[in-house]
Amino acid sequence: MTTLLMFTISLNAIISAVVPLPFPDCQKGPLAAYPICDASLSYRVRAMDLISRMTTTEKITQMVNTAPAIERLGLPGYEWWSEALHGIAYSPGVSFGGDFPSATSFPMPINLGASFNTRIVYQIAQIISTEARAFSNAGRAGLTYFTPNINIFRDPRWGRGQETPGEDPFLTSRYVYALIDGLQKGDDPRYLKIAADCKHFNAYDLENWNGTDRFHFDAIVTDQDLVETFLPPFESCIRDAHVASIMCSYNAINGVPSCANTFELQKIARESYHLDGFVVSDCGAVGTIMDTHHYTKTVQDTVAVALHAGTDLNCGDFYLKHTADALSNKTIVEADIDQALQRNFEVLIRLGYFDSPDGQPYRKYSKTDVNTDVAQVLSVQAAHESIVLLKNQNNGLPLKVDTMAGKKVALIGPTANATILQQGNYYGAAPYIINPIVGFQAVTAGKDIDVQFAYGCEIAGTDTSGFEAALQLARSADYVFFFGGLNQSIEAEGLDRTSITLPGVQMTLLEQVANISKAPIHVVIMSGGGVDLTVARDSPRVDSITWMGYAGQAGGLAIANVIFGLYNPAGRLPVTIYPTDYVNQVSMFNMNMRPGDANPGRTYKFYTGEAVYEFGHGLSYTTFSYDWGQPSKISVIDITTLMKTGYNDRTITDTYRVNVTNTGMVAGDDIVLAYVKATNLPKFIQPPLKQLFGFERIHLNVGETQEVFFPLTIRVLLSVGKDGSTWLHPGTYKIFIGNDAHISCKIKLVGISSRWA
Numbered sequence: 061m062t063t064l065l066m067f068t069i070s071l072n073a074i075i076s077a078v079v080p081l082p083f084p085d086c087q088k089g090p091l092a093a094y095p096i097c098d099a100s101l102s103y104r105v106r107a108m109d110l111i112s113r114m115t116t117t118e119k120i121t122q123m124v125n126t127a128p129a130i131e132r133l134g135l136p137g138y139e140w141w142s143e144a145l146h147g148i149a150y151s152p153g154v155s156f157g158g159d160f161p162s163a164t165s166f167p168m169p170i171n172l173g174a175s176f177n178t179r180i181v182y183q184i185a186q187i188i189s190t191e192a193r194a195f196s197n198a199g200r201a202g203l204t205y206f207t208p209n210i211n212i213f214r215d216p217r218w219g220r221g222q223e224t225p226g227e228d229p230f231l232t233s234r235y236v237y238a239l240i241d242g243l244q245k246g247d248d249p250r251y252l253k254i255a256a257d258c259k260h261f262n263a264y265d266l267e268n269w270n271g272t273d274r275f276h277f278d279a280i281v282t283d284q285d286l287v288e289t290f291l292p293p294f295e296s297c298i299r300d301a302h303v304a305s306i307m308c309s310y311n312a313i314n315g316v317p318s319c320a321n322t323f324e325l326q327k328i329a330r331e332s333y334h335l336d337g338f339v340v341s342d343c344g345a346v347g348t349i350m351d352t353h354h355y356t357k358t359v360q361d362t363v364a365v366a367l368h369a370g371t372d373l374n375c376g377d378f379y380l381k382h383t384a385d386a387l388s389n390k391t392i393v394e395a396d397i398d399q400a401l402q403r404n405f406e407v408l409i410r411l412g413y414f415d416s417p418d419g420q421p422y423r424k425y426s427k428t429d430v431n432t433d434v435a436q437v438l439s440v441q442a443a444h445e446s447i448v449l450l451k452n453q454n455n456g457l458p459l460k461v462d463t464m465a466g467k468k469v470a471l472i473g474p475t476a477n478a479t480i481l482q483q484g485n486y487y488g489a490a491p492y493i494i495n496p497i498v499g500f501q502a503v504t505a506g507k508d509i510d511v512q513f514a515y516g517c518e519i520a521g522t523d524t525s526g527f528e529a530a531l532q533l534a535r536s537a538d539y540v541f542f543f544g545g546l547n548q549s550i551e552a553e554g555l556d557r558t559s560i561t562l563p564g565v566q567m568t569l570l571e572q573v574a575n576i577s578k579a580p581i582h583v584v585i586m587s588g589g590g591v592d593l594t595v596a597r598d599s600p601r602v603d604s605i606t607w608m609g610y611a612g613q614a615g616g617l618a619i620a621n622v623i624f625g626l627y628n629p630a631g632r633l634p635v636t637i638y639p640t641d642y643v644n645q646v647s648m649f650n651m652n653m654r655p656g657d658a659n660p661g662r663t664y665k666f667y668t669g670e671a672v673y674e675f676g677h678g679l680s681y682t683t684f685s686y687d688w689g690q691p692s693k694i695s696v697i698d699i700t701t702l703m704k705t706g707y708n709d710r711t712i713t714d715t716y717r718v719n720v721t722n723t724g725m726v727a728g729d730d731i732v733l734a735y736v737k738a739t740n741l742p743k744f745i746q747p748p749l750k751q752l753f754g755f756e757r758i759h760l761n762v763g764e765t766q767e768v769f770f771p772l773t774i775r776v777l778l779s780v781g782k783d784g785s786t787w788l789h790p791g792t793y794k795i796f797i798g799n800d801a802h803i804s805c806k807i808k809l810v811g812i813s814s815r816w817a
């Protein structure tokens with residue numbers, strides 16, 4: 061259990077890290093004589109040869125994340141565990157210092173979900189991989205990153221939902237494709253730029269709730285939910301984006317711990333999605349197969365079930381300690397070890413680790429490639445794009461800075477001066493962090509505007525001693541902002557929420573401020589997970605509500621730019637915001653997406669209650685109109701004909717073209733969302749209430765029109781049956797654009813229900 065404890069400490073606490081040793085010397089070192097250093101050979105042959113040079117004892121040392129050097133062979137030690145969730149982050153493989161004191165800190169993935177912009181995700185990933193290579197070349201980071209987290213944000217209480225782009229499998233699939241592309245591919249097609257790792261495979265989205273933690277949790281998942289909700293992001297990551305590794309999770313799935321789960325790792329990841337790379341255990345998740353899941357009784361069997369399922373690398377030290385025992389007890393054979401090492405080393409070879417640095421562009425990156433102007437501008441842009449304006453009564457926003465001379469602006473609340481909080485979790489040392497106060501000061505500089513701050517209260521706790529000063533400031537101000545939200549003591553790795561309201565005395569403070577202030581209130585929320593804002597939404601005293609997630613190093617500047625109209629917000633909620641009582645209506649242990657006993661349904665696709673704010677909601681300072689002229693010509697599809705012609709699920713049957721026009725007074729972005737809704741299928745199918753199948757973020761000047769298009773593939777019309785099979789069912793399918801179905805049309809599927817796959 062010591063191992064377990066060691067690895068469950070908050071990653072944020074890791075500040076001193078191992079500096080990786082340099083690259084292997086393939087020119088003059090002992091390895092130079094062997095095929096591993098011959099770049100003309102295939103990576104399979106090279107890895108096989110390297111492994112064949114090792115003794116059994118040496119091999120076992122290479123099965124864990126902190127792999128020591130094998131001096132005899134000239135193989136340097138390698139730390140497999142680096143992190144880069146939204147910028148290079150503190151982790152065992154990463155060390156900040158010297159010429160590399162910091163790295164660009166972008167907004168959290170939940171923000172990138174809100175941006176609905178896969179282009180910016182790709183650009184960010186390119187910068188992260190460039191900075192990672194620069195760090196690696198200086199011996200300050202590895203080449204293998206345990207990034208990204210693509211589990212579906214199934215329940216608003218989940219402490220790590222902030223690490224994901226939200227609750228929608230389609231959005232998450234698109235996000236991860238762009239991200240992996242940007243991390244792994246660069247200017248040199250011969251090599252992986254860095255190796256990414258899609259985690260946590262699978263059905264991992266519970267930290268610690270009602271006395272059961274992730275090390276003990278057995279997620280009971282239906283085949284239907286697996287195929288429809290939990291697998292698509294991994295399919296996109298593995299099959300389409302060709303990620304170099306995946307991580308098996310702490311939880312069990314239907315009774316089998318993930319890292320021992322042959323069905324998940326072998327059948328799905330390798331055989332179905334053709335994973336070409338390694339599986340790494342979450343840190344300590346080999347030991348938990350036995351220690352917490354009690355799936356095995358002996359260490360020898362534990363090593364065996366993990367290796368046989370295909371867990372190639374152990375983050376932790378269980379393999380190091382117990383693989384020799386497993387060999388001597390014959391629960392495994394040496395070939396099992398060889399297979400695991402083969403998959404691990406192949407990835408290092410594909411990274412150019414054993415090749416001469418000459419002619420490798422990635423080996424040329426240096427400190428001048430870190431925190432570049434381009435990266436800094438992008439960090440602001442990403443923060444801009446991720447901010448969601450939820451309410452804007454009386455056009456309370458934007459404020460017009462030129463009309464505010466001599467006025468006082470009050471910033472009240474515990475997140476107005478947030479710094480590291482804006483980095484969420486899995487962060488590194490940022491070059492700077494602009495808090496909202498500094499952002500407001502920057503935007504109002506030289507305008508004779510008095511920006512004042514009162515903390516008011518803590519994020520959590522019952523202390524109201526700061527109220528008086530806050531109320532006094534509110535009373536005297538011409539403009540009043542309330543900055544509230546969550547922090548990493550409320551939602552975090554290892555920590556789920558039990559309530560989805562604003563914690564502590566924040567709501568009391570907000571109500572009192574609203575009561576006392578002569579000016580209308582503007583509310584700004586920093587959080588990963590959704591917070592019930594019904595009171596603020598319904599209060600005539602609250603003019604605006606803005607959600608800003610954890611917006612990274614430039615978050616405070618971005619929010620000020622939005623407030624003062626220097627940037628017109630366009631982000632959309634990547635999650636459903638539920639009413640407070642949601643947490644009493646469904647257990648976190650209930651993995652079912654569809655409504656049923658003690659479950660009102662999960663996410664916009666299945667939630668049957670009334671959301672406080674819906675997935676996809678977000679306002680702008682301008683207005684847009686949608687027009688698609690004549691709706692699609694194809695309105696009837698004959699299933700029988702379709703089945704005969706042998707289309708695949710990506711076949712495009714039609715394309716919806718929509719003209720979007722900016723009909724308002726200012727330029728701005730619009731996010732055009734395309735949904736499908738099946739209307740008269742048999743009840744037993746329980747189709748989603750609606751389902752996103754396309755999105756596009758566009759920029760439009762005043763009066764400008766742009767055409768966007770959404771291909772309709774067969775896949776969009778498929779229903780997933782209880783057993784996970786996919787079907788085409790006859791019925792009427794409504795296609796609509798925008799959350800409020802600005803425009804819509806219908807497709808009829810005729811014929812008889814046919815099994816697709």
Ligand SMILES: *[C@@H]1O[C@H](CO)[C@@H](O)[C@H](O)[C@H]1NC(C)=O
Nearest residue numbers: 358359360361385388389390
């Ligand atoms: C493994 O081998 C050791 C030493 O040979 C033996 O004492 C032990 O009982 C064996 N354990 C199992 C589970 O077979």
Ligand SMILES: *[C@@H]1O[C@H](CO)[C@@H](O)[C@H](O)[C@H]1NC(C)=O
Nearest residue numbers: 474476477478479480481515
């Ligand atoms: C924000 O201000 C409060 C009250 O002055 C202070 O206690 C807190 O440390 C500040 N937070 C940061 C991150 O500076």
Ligand SMILES: *[C@@H]1O[C@H](CO)[C@@H](O)[C@H](O)[C@H]1NC(C)=O
Nearest residue numbers: 518519520521547548549550
């Ligand atoms: C979150 O806020 C609470 C209450 O203000 C504070 O005690 C705690 O240290 C904060 N947590 C972090 C991680 O900053």
Ligand SMILES: *[C@@H]1O[C@H](CO)[C@@H](O)[C@H](O)[C@H]1NC(C)=O
Nearest residue numbers: 568570571572573574575576
């Ligand atoms: C707001 O003012 C009303 C009327 O004066 C009072 O009844 C209410 O208690 C006040 N609310 C708060 C939160 O102070």
Ligand SMILES: *[C@@H]1O[C@H](CO)[C@@H](O)[C@H](O)[C@H]1NC(C)=O
Nearest residue numbers: 269270271646647648649650
């Ligand atoms: C939570 O734990 C309590 C106490 O063990 C138990 O009574 C209750 O049924 C649990 N709730 C759920 C949803 O599992």
Ligand SMILES: *[C@@H]1O[C@H](CO)[C@@H](O)[C@H](O)[C@H]1NC(C)=O
Nearest residue numbers: 687688689690717718719767
């Ligand atoms: C969009 O507008 C352009 C220019 O007016 C027009 O040519 C095109 O047909 C329109 N497209 C749609 C889908 O209405």
